[in-house]
Every structure is written in C-alpha cells, then in structure tokens.
Amino acid sequence: MKNRSVLISGAGIGGPTLAYWLHRYGFDVTVVERAPAPRTGGHAVDIRGTAREVAERAGIVPAVRAAHTGARGMAFVDERNRRVATLGIDVFGDSGGPVAELAILRTDLARILHEASRDDVEYIFGDSVVAAEQNDVGIQVRFESGTARRFDLLVGADGVRSTVRRLVFGPDERYLRDLGCYVSLFSTTTTLPHDGWQLMYTMPAGGGRPGRTAGIYPRTAPGTALAAFFLRSAPLRYDRGDVDEQKRIVTRAFEGDGWEIPRLLSTIDDASDFYFDRVVQVEVDGWSRGRTVLLGDAAYCASPMSGIGTSLALVGAYVLAGELAAADGDHTRAYPAYARQMREFVDRAQEFARTSGDNGLMPDSRAQIRMRNLAVRVLPFLPRALVGRGMERVANTVELKDYAALAHR
Secondary structure, X not given: OOOOEEEEEOOOXXXXXXXXXXXXXXXXXXXXXXXXXXXXXXXXXXXXXXXXXXXXXXXXXXXXXXXXXXXXXXXXXXXXXXXXXXXXXXXXXXXXXXXXXXXXXXXXXXXXXXXXXXXXXXXXXXXXXXXXXXXXXXXXXXXXXXXXXXXXXXXXXXXXXXXXXXXXXXXXXXXXXXXXXXXXXXXXXXXXXXXXXXXXXXXXXXXOEOOEEEEEEEOOOOOEEEEEEEEEOOOOOOOOOOHHHHHHHHHHHHOOOOOOHHHHHHOHHHOOOOEEEEEEEEOOOOOEEOOEEEOOHHHHOOOOOOOOHHHHHHHHHHHHHHHHHHOOOXXXXXXXXXXXXXXXXXXXXXXXXXXXXXXXXXXXXXXXXXXXXXXXXXXXXXXXXXXXXXXXXXXXXXXXXXXXXXOOO
C-alpha cells in the first residue's frame, strides 16, 4: 500500500470517524487535537440521511441511541412559556425537521467515536500542527510542542478556522462566507417543564435592536439544558481569546428581555463550555493540495445553524477513507474521487442553509413571527406529499459505496 501513515488534525466528529475507517482498511493513523482531552460541551447535533447508514456500518447506532438527548421536537413559546407553535420530529421524517430522530450532544458523539477508535489509533491531545512541508515523498510536520514527524498524508479536520487549511491553502478570509449573525451556546440548568421539547422564545427587531431568539435544548439529566442565543448583527470587533468579553456581548444583546432569559444570563459567567462565534460557511473550490486534504467543517461547513454539518462530516469521512483504500493509498486518485462523490451533497447542503431563511429566528417584525407560527401550526395537518422535505432530500444525496471487501486486506 502507498502512503500508509496518515496524520489527522482534529478529534471532533470527522477526524475520529476517518481514523476508524482508515484503520479498518489497514492504514497507520495518528490524530492530533489541540484540546487536552476529548472536548466537552457543545450543542446538540443531528445524524441525518446517509449519515445514519455510516453510523450503522460503524456499529455505533446503539451507543448513539443510548445517548439520545430525548428531544421530541421544537416548540416556540411566548413570554409566559405558553407554546404557540410546535414542530415534532415526525413531521418531516427522521432526517428532515429542525430536530432529527437521531439527536445527540456533540460531546457525546465525539466520545463515542473516540472510544470506537482509541485502541487502534494514536491520539495526541494538547498539541497541534504549526508547520507542514510537503514534497513528492511525504509531509514533514512540526507540532506546537516542538516535535517533528513525517507522514505520508495530512488531513485537516480541525473546524471552520482550520489550522491545516491556513497553513496549506491560505488565510481564512479566502474561504469564509459571512451569514450575518452570531450564535452562542452553553450548558445551564432550568426549572422550565419541557418534556423533551426544545423551547424557543423570539423577539422581533425594534428600538434599535435586531431580531433575536433565545432557547433551551433539553438534556437527559433532570434540570439540565443547553442555552442557545441567536443574534442578527453586523460583524463585531472583539478578542476571540477573551471569553469574558464574549459573554458580555451576549449579555448586553439580550439584557432586559423576558421569558427565561434573565435566569439563563445569570448562569453565563459560570459556564465552562461557553461558545460564541460568527455564523459562516466555508467554501473551498478544491479540497486537496498535494498530499493534504480537508474534511468536514474545514472544507465545507454549511452553517452551525444548518443541522447538516455533522452528517456532512460523517459521510465525508466514510467516503474519503473508502476511496483511499480503493486507490491503495494513492492520494492522486483518492482525493479527486472523494471530491466527486461529495460535491453535490456539499453544494446542496450549503444552498439549503443559505436559502431556508433565518427570519424565523431573527425576524424584522412581529408580523413575521405570526406568519412563522401559523406556518408551523399548519404543517402537521398537511398531506405528507405537500410537506416540504428539503433537508431530508439533501441528507440523502450520496449513495454510499460498499468498501467492506477492502478491510484489512
């Protein structure tokens, strides 16, 4: 086999999935992750369409179901927490709604994937790639710790602001499409009765403030939840390394709003898993440069609000590993084959994220909220043939090849 040794940067979703499949096909795999241990916290993610088949082939579906968030759907509420419109997971099918049938916290999915591969794959935590020099025979990599090692192939599966992409492809500005809003997430507690429903409270633009939504996503442990804040805004100037400053931005944006918001904001300072970032897409014309290839959000983030990113990463990892195995490790054949299989899925997912609209969460007027609520209330009563199933169709774009015969050949 050519190019047996592979370095994967990033131990989120795509990286460990790729590591699992590459090991199955006889590759020697190392995964490096900047965090000191598998990451905790993060939002809930959905496994949709063909990605469900990837999970089944990897044998992780029982573990995924055991860690299910218990989410039954999304409910929009008023200031008194009365539900004004609900959307269950059954309306759009198992992969099409705002909450999919296989919903799991990102940290739980990352843990499951790590556990599935850790006995066979070298994991290096608390380190990262800072330099990569490739030539006809391999890639010389230098780590932040000072260690230098040689690998045959390098995979950037390290997120929207990928270090590998920056080192090999160029600065972030070339590849990020701004979608005009921010999202913030953190773990919290709640006394609100939710019965497995994601609760969303929306405020329209007015008084010099933009449209915005706050919500809580249920967790399995009683009294716990994930707080979510969505805010339309022009780009803000702040220190990406200053978490306290980012918490103040969220607090100021929602200060004085009703519903559960004052109590959620009262817990923000204690949140150890706080997340705040600009909502962007990643658009890279070609996902490979020489021996380096990009995977998941580093290559084709649709949007952290799209609900399809995890499925893109799972399917992309399966396809990339399979094509490397089918090409006997020849990246000059495998990387283009990976791109051919994934391109339509990526294009459709990103188009869906751009055109599905965010006025439902960040509306300009109360009239838009009323229209949203009316549309949501009507959907369950429409014939299935008339209910839009855009996300489900997107999630099933790729028809998976069966690479099983290539395992440990």
